[in-house]
Amino acid sequence: MRLALIAAGLLAAAPALADPLPSWNDTETKSRIIAFVESVTDPSADTFVPVKDRIATFDNDGNLWAEQPVYFQLIFAIDRVAELAKADPSIAQSEAMKAAAAQDYKAVLASGEDGLIEVLAAAHTGVDTETFIESAADWLATARHPQTGLLYKEMTYQPMVELLRYLRDEDFQTFIVSGGGIHFVRAYAEEAYGIPPQNVVGTQTVTTYETAEDGTPRIIKQPEIFFIDDKAGKPVGIDNHIGKRPILASGNSDGDFAMLEYTTAGEGPRLGILLHHTDAEREFAYDREGHVGVLNRGLDEAEARGWLVIDMARDWGRIYTGKPKDAE
Amino acid sequence: MRLALIAAGLLAAAPALADPLPSWNDTETKSRIIAFVESVTDPSADTFVPVKDRIATFDNDGNLWAEQPVYFQLIFAIDRVAELAKADPSIAQSEAMKAAAAQDYKAVLASGEDGLIEVLAAAHTGVDTETFIESAADWLATARHPQTGLLYKEMTYQPMVELLRYLRDEDFQTFIVSGGGIHFVRAYAEEAYGIPPQNVVGTQTVTTYETAEDGTPRIIKQPEIFFIDDKAGKPVGIDNHIGKRPILASGNSDGDFAMLEYTTAGEGPRLGILLHHTDAEREFAYDREGHVGVLNRGLDEAEARGWLVIDMARDWGRIYTGKPKDAE
Secondary structure: OHHHHHHHHHHHHHHHHOOOOOOEOOOHHHHHHHHHHHHHHOOOOOOOOOHHHOEEEEOOEOOOEOOOOOOHHHHHHHHHHHHHHHHOHHHOOOHHHHHHHOOOHHHHHHOHHHHHHHHHHHHOOOOEHHHHHHHHHHHHHHOEOOOOOOEHHHHEEHHHHHHHHHHHHOOOEEEEEEEEEHHHHHOOHHHHHOOOHHHEEEEEEEEEEEEOOOOOEEEEEEEEEEEOOOOOHHHHHHHHHOOOOOOEEEEOOHHHHHHHHHHHOOOOOOEEEEEEEEOOOOOOEEOOOOOOOOOOHHHHHHHHHOOEEEEHHHHEOOOEOOOOHHHO | OHHHHHHHHHHHHHHHHOOOOOOEOOOHHHHHHHHHHHHHHOOOOOOOOOHHHOEEEEOOEOOOEOOOOOOHHHHHHHHHHHHHHHHOHHHOOOHHHHHHHOOOHHHHHHOHHHHHHHHHHHHOOOOEHHHHHHHHHHHHHHOEOOOOOOEHHHHEEHHHHHHHHHHHHOOOEEEEEEEEEHHHHHOOHHHHHOOOHHHEEEEEEEEEEEEOOOOOEEEEEEEEEEEOOOOOHHHHHHHHHOOOOOOEEEEOOHHHHHHHHHHHOOOOOOEEEEEEEEOOOOOOEEOOOOOOOOOOHHHHHHHHHOOEEEEHHHHEOOOEOOOOHHHO
C-alpha cells in the first residue's frame, strides 16, 4: 500500500518533470521562457493570466520556418507562373514574367520590386481560395529546398513547434501573424504547426464573392492588395483578427518590431521574443543586412525593452523538423 | 448492487435525455436542428463532420438580439455624439449632428444615409479600440430599450443563446458574422453569447497603429470604412477571418443571403437557417418592408434551397434573456 502511494505520487509529479522543450539547450533562454509560462499559469501568483487572455502571436518566415535564400512563397509563385506559362505562354511578356516562366529565380529577384509584385500577382490571382490552397499544398508536398534537399515544410523549426505545443498545453491560443499571404500559410499551418486557418493572420489580396458557371459560389483572389500584414500592419492585423493585445509575441526581423512593441506595452506580464539567426553551419547566419529578415532596431533595443533574444546556435539543440541530407 | 447498476445506467443516459434547447417549442424546426447536429457528430454516420470543420456562423442584429426600432449600435452612436457634443458643442454643425446632439433619434434617421454615416463616423472615430470597447460596454451596462425597458443586451434571444451553447457542447466553433461594427459587437459578445473577440467578424473602419504621448502604442479608429461585412461581404469576411466554409449559417435578412448560399453550397451536410420575425406580441413582426432586417429573397427561395425558417411566434417558447416589464 505504501509503495502504491509512492508510485501514485511519482506518476502525478511526472508531467511537471517532463521537459516541454526537449530540442532547446539548457540555457537561460529556455529557463526564461519556462519561467514566463509558469508565472502566468500559476493561479496563486500575482502574475496569473486567465485562459481567455493567453494569446500568443508568431511571425512565420524566418521564425517558424526558414526564409533563405528567399521567402519560400516567392519560390512557389515563380514555380506557379512557370506552370501557368506552360499552358499559356502569352502571359510571359515582361522580363520578370519571362524569368519566372524559365524558373530563373535570380533573374526574378534582379527584376526589382515591380517585377516581384507582377510575378506574385500573376501567381495569386484569378483563382478561388479553396483551389489556391490546394495548389499551394500540392507544391509544398513535393518542392524541395535547393541547399538542404528538404521539403520546404520540413524546414520548420523543431524548437518552435515544441514551443507552440507547450503554450497550447498551457491553454494559450497560438496565432500566426505573417507578412506572407494568408492563404499560402493556411495551406500548411495546421499540419506543420497545429495552427488552424482561423488562427492565421497574413497579407491579403482583395477577394470577391462570385458564382461560377457550375453554380457554386466561391471566393476569388484578385490582383489588388487588400491588407499588408507587416510592420505597423501586424498590430492592426492582430486587432482585426484577434481583438486582444497578446501577452507573448515572437518574431525575427524588424518587420516584427511593432508587434513586439504593441504586445509588451500591455499591462501585466508580457514576453517579447526575437530569433537571432546566428547559425551559419546548421541554418543561415544573417541579421543587419540582406533582402530578407533584416534585424537592426530589434537587436539595438531588445535588451533595454526586456525582450528575449534567441541565439539559434547557442540555444537550439536541433533546427529543422526534417533531417537535412548532410546530417544523414 | 442491482439497483446501483440501474442507477448508474440511468445517470449515463441522462445527458442524451436532457433537452439542449429548452426555450424552443417542440416543433419540426427544433427537431430538424437537433437531427442536423446529431447527423454531423455521429462518428458512425456517413454525414459525420470532423471537429475541426464544425464551423457555425451567426448574423447578430435581428438574429441573436433584437434590431427594432433601429440597430442598437445606431442608438449608441447617437448617445455618444450627444455626449461628445456636451464637451465640444462645435461638433454639431450639420442637421444630422445637431439631431444626434439632441438625441432626436427620428430626426437622425430622417437625415438620410449621408447623415447616418456622419453620425456613425463621429461616434466611432479618433479613439483607440480598447477605449472604444470600454465606452460601448459602459453604454450597454445602462442603456435601456424605450419599449421593453430592458437593457439592450438583455434583448438577446434566449433560444439562440441555447443554440450557440448546444453547438459548442457538440464541439462546434461558433462565430458572429455581423454587418455591425466589429469592435461594438466585441464589447458584449463574450458576456452575452459566450463568443470571444477572435470569433467576431464585422464591419471595420480603417485603423492605424500609433504611439500616444504616454508612450503606449494603440490601435486608433479612423473615419474611413475598411470593410463592409454585409451581403457578399459576409462570405468574404468568413474567408478572411475563418478560412473555411461553414457547415451551418444562421441569419434573418437578405443581408445574410450570400452567407447562407455560400455555406450550403459546400459538399456534405450543411444547414442554412433564417429567423422570421413573426411575433408582434412578444417581439416585432416584420419581413419584406422596412429600414432594418428586410427579408425578401430569403423567404422566396428558402424552401427550394432547403433552408430552415424559424417562425418566431410558433417555434420559440421564450424570446429574450431578460424579462420584459409587461411580463412581470
